[in-house]
Amino acid sequence: MDFKDKTIIDFVNELSSNSPVPGGGGAAALVGSLSAALSNMVFNLSINKKAFTTLKDNEQRSVIDALDVCERKAKEFLDFIDKDGEAFSTLMKAYKMPKDSEEALKVREKTIQEGLKSAMQVPLDLLKNLVAMMSYIDIAATYGNANVISDAGVSAILAYAAIESSVLNVMVNLNFINEINKDEVIKTCTDLLDKSEKLKKEIMLKVYNKI
Template sequence: MMGNLTIEQFLTALASEAPTPGGGGAAALISAISAALNSMVFNLTVGKKVYESYPDEIKGLIKENLEASKKLIEFFTLYMDKDAEAFSQLMNSYKLPKENESEKNERKAAIENCTKEAAEVPMTVAENVYKLYPIIWTACKYGNRNLISDAGVAAVLVQASLESCILNVKVNLNYLKDIDLKDNMSKKCSDLIVKGEEWKNKIMKFIYENI
């Protein structure tokens, strides 16, 4: 599992001639790092003086967002492997026999299905990393002020991961035959990029005004 590799091992694998991990795995890792940074902000807020001054509603919000961040770390770590699996399956589909019409049709169907999966995996990562934005916003507003720059780094990493995922989606959409799916996923990509940039700008404006 990718998540069990040391940082050095992952970077060595990423830099090697091996096809995986690649850009999709790197994007999932960046997502996990963003969620981890956000968790750190919350963990260094709970129990502190500022935290104790908040009403129960805000305390509950902080704890809820901390748990959400932890779950997203696990989710993105899992998707580092899912991305590698999807790519491997896609490559294997191209190696299927095509000696007769039946085999050719089976191969085409396998390639189409595997291409869909290869596009859907980074799409899922993109949709879930986007969920970090309102969580980071909570960290900026109510988290330990000494760590507001860490929340900012988390936001920058979210957008980097989001755009990285979109690149991986789009490169696979080029090979899909399902026009409706292509159009639907392309629209999702465009919406996420725009909304993500809006969130990032909002968060960074708040941070620079309060840093």
């Protein structure tokens, strides 16, 4: 799959079609990439500006490091568009496997379970990466150029939207997986969602105070 290489209009058209791929997982990944890209813009418009030179050395370093991380995340999140599509397509193929004998049914069920775990793992990995990135968005809101500080806020809003979307995509697959500690996965998602919500509120408070 090569969804990340399509034009914006082509991706939107495919998202709008009757094909289940790309779907919500791919959209969440794209939104996550947009979030990272916006923080990159804030960093790039802050580094070497007059206000930046007044920061302490460790503060300047945190901004430069955050830029490096967000640049990588913007690209990595785009990769998740195809990862999500591939996982879902593999799962759909499993559901179409023959079930005309007891042996075929066993093979089909095993393949479906493997597909469900993969379809759950992709958004779970995206979720963890998105939440980790929010601490870098916080750096953008703390030290970013005041003229583009609203973009740090939009970055946080988009990241949180992608996070909540990823939780949904984890849960919808988790419900059908048999051999897994569901409580553990749910707790992980809940903890990450709570953490990201708190970070978003802290970031938005900083942003609004600077507008």
